[in-house]
Structures are given as C-alpha cells and as structure tokens.
Amino acid sequence: MKQTPEMDHYQHNMRPGCITLKGMLGNDRRNLTDILTDDDAEVKRLGTTHEAIAARMQELRDAGVAGLGESISVQGHFDIRVDSVRGKLPCPFEDAIVQKTFVQVQNKTLHETITYTDLHIHMIKEHGFYEGHGSGFRLPPAELVKVLDVPPAEL
Numbered sequence: 001m002k003q004t005p006e007m008d009h010y011q012h013n014m015r016p017g018c019i020t021l022k023g024m025l026g027n028d029r030r031n032l033t034d035i036l037t038d039d040d041a042e043v044k045r046l047g048t049t050h051e052a053i054a055a056r057m058q059e060l061r062d063a064g065v066a067g068l069g070e071s072i073s074v075q076g077h078f079d080i081r082v083d084s085v086r087g088k089l090p091c092p093f094e095d096a097i098v099q100k101t102f103v104q105v106q107n108k109t110l111h112e113t114i115t116y117t118d119l120h121i122h123m124i125k126e127h128g129f130y131e132g133h134g135s136g137f138r139l140p141p142a143e144l145v146k147v148l149d150v151p152p153a154e155l
Contacts, residue, residue: 003031013092014132024092026134039130042141052153053144054125057116060148061103071104079106089119093127107147114139114147 003011011032016023028035043050064080066072071081085100098118106113116139123129124139131138144150 001033001037003033007032010093013094019090019092022136024129024135024137025132026136026138028132028134030132035132036128039141040128043128046141046145048145048150048153050124050128053141053148053150054121056148056150057103057121057124057144060105061101061118061121064103064105071106077107077109079108080104089117091119091122091126093123093129095126096122098122105148107149110147112147114143116144 011025013019014024014032025035030038040050043053060074060078060080061082063074063078064072064082067081069081069083071079074080081104083102083104085102087100088097089100090097101118102115103117104113104115117137120130120137120139123131130141130144
C-alpha cells in the first residue's frame with residue numbers, strides 16, 4: 001500500500017519530540033503504512049484481531065485499577081499494577097487524547113511481564129499501531145497475545 005500525505009503527517013507526529021521525547025518509531029525507517037501492514041499480517045497469523053488484543057489489554061487494566069497503585073492478583077496468574085500519572089497524551093493519529101496511565105502485567109505462569117499505556121490500548125484498537133521496531137515502548141503483537149493470554153478471535 002502506498003503512503004499517503006495524511007500518513008506522512010501522522011508519521012511526523014511519531015518522531016522524537018513531537019508527542020513523546022523519544023518518539024514512537026524507534027529505529028524503524030519504514031513508512032508508517034508498511035509498519036501497519038506488517039503488524040496487521042502478524043496479528044492475522046496469530047489468529048486474532050487488533051480489537052481483541054486491545055479488549056484484553058483494557059480488561060486487565062480495568063481489573064488492576066482496583067489495586068490503587070499497588071500490585072494485585074487477577075485471574076489467578078496475573079499480578080497487575082496500574083499507575084496514573086498527571087497529564088494526558090494526544091494520539092499521533094489526532095483522534096483522541098488519553099490519560100497517562102501505565103499498566104504492568106506479570107504473567108506468573110510464564111514469568112514474563114509487559115508494560116503498556118492507555119495510549120497503546122487506543123492505538124492498537126483504533127489503528128493497529130504497536131509502535132516501530134526499536135522503540136522503547138513497542139509492543140510486539142505475538143508478545144501481547146502470549147503474555148496476556150489473548151484468546152483467538154473470530155476472523
């Protein structure tokens with residue numbers, strides 16, 4: 001798929017210093033369209049959807065809020081900590097502004113931990129964007145599916 005001027009604009013928003021200090025693309029030099037296409041193909045190979053991944057992220061985030069900043073056990077094999085930081089962040093696709101909330105989920109069965117934000121949930125659900133390769137906050141779809149126990153979705 002060809003990169004449009006609109007996608008160029010969104011990709012510019014993801015560069016260091018625009019929304020976040022280090023940006024959202026890492027060392028990924030591909031066009032945003034190619035990043036989205038490749039991650040979409042990966043999600044399909046995993047037998048799920050962006051919406052299903054985001055729904056699971058939201059479900060665990062919502063369960064963890066009960067801990068009020070402390071780690072709590074959820075569903076028997078997750079330890080979840082949700083921390084809210086003062087302020088909000090705009091989506092680089094310019095369709096939302098979300099709270100600065102960090103969610104840390106430890107899958108005790110796998111001994112693996114993943115951290116994500118409310119902005120990640122929004123960007124994955126609405127845009128299929130997991131950040132670029134080399135970004136400090138990139139969330140590889142396969143890692144999310146594995147660590148968060150994302151169930152298969154009807155495709």
